[in-house]
Amino acid sequence: MALSRKQWNNIIIFACLFMVAMLTFMNNKTRNIPSDAKHLFDDNAPLAQLQLNNLWLRRQASGWACAPEVLNCEEWAHAWQTVQISPLAAAPTGDNPLEIIIQIVDIQDPQRWLYFPLEGALKSPAANWYQVPPSLRDKLQPILNAKPAVNAEPPA
Template sequence: MALSRRKWNNVIIIASVLMITILTLLDDKTSQLPDDAHPLFDDVSSLAQLQMNELWLNRGSSNWQCHPKVLNCQAWGEAWSKIQLSPLPDQQGLIESDTASRPKELLIVIASNEQAQPWSWYEKLGLLKSPANNWYLIPPSQREALSPVIKIGTTKNSGS
């Protein structure tokens, strides 16, 4: 059964409207924070420093200071200082089933404590594990901003 040009146009229009509707609903659901999400840092216990591998972040007197390779220093600092998390039950089974997910080790220094705390960040899964082995889910709307934009190193070629 062949469709006329008009019927094909109608099929394309309906498919486009359905796709836009689905994408709008997904965006609405993922941009909102869950009801059980709470800030990790507050005014009393604010983020003072964060270190992820060789990259670091430090709260200066007026703005954030970062490793020279980090291009989005202010946005990266704001994302981490305003992070909200939802507590989760133990996620060890989920982590073991996803062998491709390796945690990034974070050292977090809170202003009121001054002692570095080692956290594990499962970036791909959106999970944080505290030093006390508590698990937290990072809302999808906040995950992208938590990764720094890094300057790619260039090598100078000697002319020939």
């Protein structure tokens, strides 16, 4: 049985409305921070220094200092200082973790954490797993200087 043009148009309209409704629902669910999320750092134990692979940030008397490659030093530092996490029951299945070395004010020994950026998962030194809400994940990655390609020809 063939569908008429009007029936096809109705199917397309319904599919579009369904897609908009699903995207709106997903946006509302990922934008909100879960109720069980807690700050990783607080006023009693603020972040003093953080190293993410070869990139670093450090609290100084005048504000934050970062590796020269980092363009958004203040925003990156603020994102880590205010990051919230929720406990995870099971370890994620992601690959390629980034090592994070965290130094907290007034604590001598640095802490080594693992960060899985795609899943937003953090593994503590005590092997506990935490989830960063999706709305906070993008800001945890620094914006880096763009380096020109070697032997690139200038535009004409």
